[in-house]
Amino acid sequence: MNWLLAPLAVLLGAALTTQVATNTELGKALGNSYIPATVNMASGLLVTMILTWALTSEWPSREMVREAPWYVWPAGGVLGATYLTGNILLAPKLGAGALVALIVAGQLIFSVLLDHFGWFGFAQHSAGIARLAGCCLMIAGVFLISRF
Incomplete structure (x- = not known):
């Protein structure tokens, strides 16, 4: 693992947890747990479009587009929407610590x-x-976080 990049990954984890918190707060404020996912995806689309336009110098060829497996096109959006909506619905019931630990x-x-x-x-x-022991320790950590 590149230990120089590890702090950036930790910051991404903090950003993801903040996203859960702000989406949950918006859902409470609006009295609807589904609207925040729509707002999140729409604002994310706008930011991603701007970044893609600003940072992409070479675009994929038609052949590259055709060679991509069919399921990769909708998967990210469907899984992202499912993840966001699930977070918004589960966060108030599980709490931030247990939810993020389980995720x-x-x-x-x-x-x-x-x-x-x-x-x-x-x-x-x-x-x-070693990897299986790490998974077991993670499960133990989830238990400790969600029980106390």
Whole structure:
């Protein structure tokens, strides 16, 4: 792991948790848990379009577009909307600590599976004892965070 980039990843985690909090707060203020996901996706689309336009010098060819698997086109948006809406609905019921712990545990466990089986184009990395122990420790951490 590149330890110089680790603090940036930690900041991304803080940003994600802040996103959950602000979306939940907006849902409470509006009396609707679904509108914040729409606002989030719309503002994200605008920012992403601006960044893409400003930072992209070369665009993919038609062949590159055609070669991409069909499922990758809708997957990000569908999964993103599901994630956002799920966060908004679950955050008031679980609390920030338990929700984020469970999400991170789910991400970690599924990422170990992705690596182990080489799914979605990831290089294959076996789920050895150390990785499995890490998953178990993460589950233990989720238990501790959500119980106390």
